[in-house]
Amino acid sequence: MSNNIQQLLVIYILVLIKFTNTELTLNNQKLEWIIGSWRSEFSGKVFWPTVPTMTFGEELIIAEAPLAKSVNVQFLNFSARAWSHTTKDHFHDEWGFITVDPFGNATLMTAGNNGFTTYEVGEVAPNKMILTLKDIGRISFSRDLPVKDLRRTFIKHDDQYLEQIIEMRTATHPSQGYLEHTRVIYTKQKK
Known part of the structure; x- marks a missing residue:
């Protein structure tokens, strides 16, 4: 995907965040603390x-979304975009x-342009959420090692x-267990 298309997608999401006027459902009010646009220019670290x-740098956007009337569930939109701090490569x-x-x-359900989809479930506490992998899908020709747990x-x-x-x-x-793979500290972006 070209940089222009990526920039347009980010602008589109930011416009949606700014102009989407929805109320959080009672359940999703537990996620109010994480909603917004968060960015790190260079504090992300990859270990393996x-x-x-x-x-690396990363931008994380979690935005309110309207209630899906067909299933009577409100999902929040989730997006993350990461790049190399040194080369700016995507x-x-x-x-x-x-x-x-x-x-x-x-x-949390995600699909990534690295060939993975994840289904993660966990507990939400005030200002903290821990999710563990319940299922993962991957394209057959992915070059990464198969992820067993996350x-x-x-x-x-x-x-x-x-x-x-x-x-x-x-x-x-x-x-057995886990190894830390990434750690990033974001700064909240002003609206």
């Missing part, structure tokens, strides 16, 4: 035994939806800073 440690995009069920459990944690430190930590297990590392 088979990859050199590197720095790394990957994730697009998806997030919602909270009546029991307080969050569900844990994604969001922590809002204050009104200005949000942290995301992704830990995972692949077919080769580690044999």
Whole structure:
């Protein structure tokens, strides 16, 4: 995808955020703390035994969306775009939806331009959400090692800073548990 198309998509999402006037459902009010546009120019770090440690930038947008009347569920729009801090090369995009069920459990569904789709579920607490992988799909010709498990944690430190930590297990590392793969601290963008 060209940079112009990516920029247009980001502008489109920002316009949707600005002009979408919806109320959060009672369940999704638990996610109010994470809604907005968050950006990190260079605080993202990639760690993995088979990859050199590197720095990246990322923009995360979580936006309110209207209630899907056909299923009577409100999903929030979720998008993340990452790039190399040093070369500005595009790394990957994730697009998806997030919602909270009546029991307080969050569900995040994503599709990425790296050939992966994920279905993650977890608990929402004030200013913190921990999601674990329930299912993953991938295109058959992806070059990445198969991801076996994943844990994604969001922590809002204050009104200005949000942290995301992704830990995972692949077919080769580690044999049990998780290894930290990425960590990024975002700054909330002004409306």
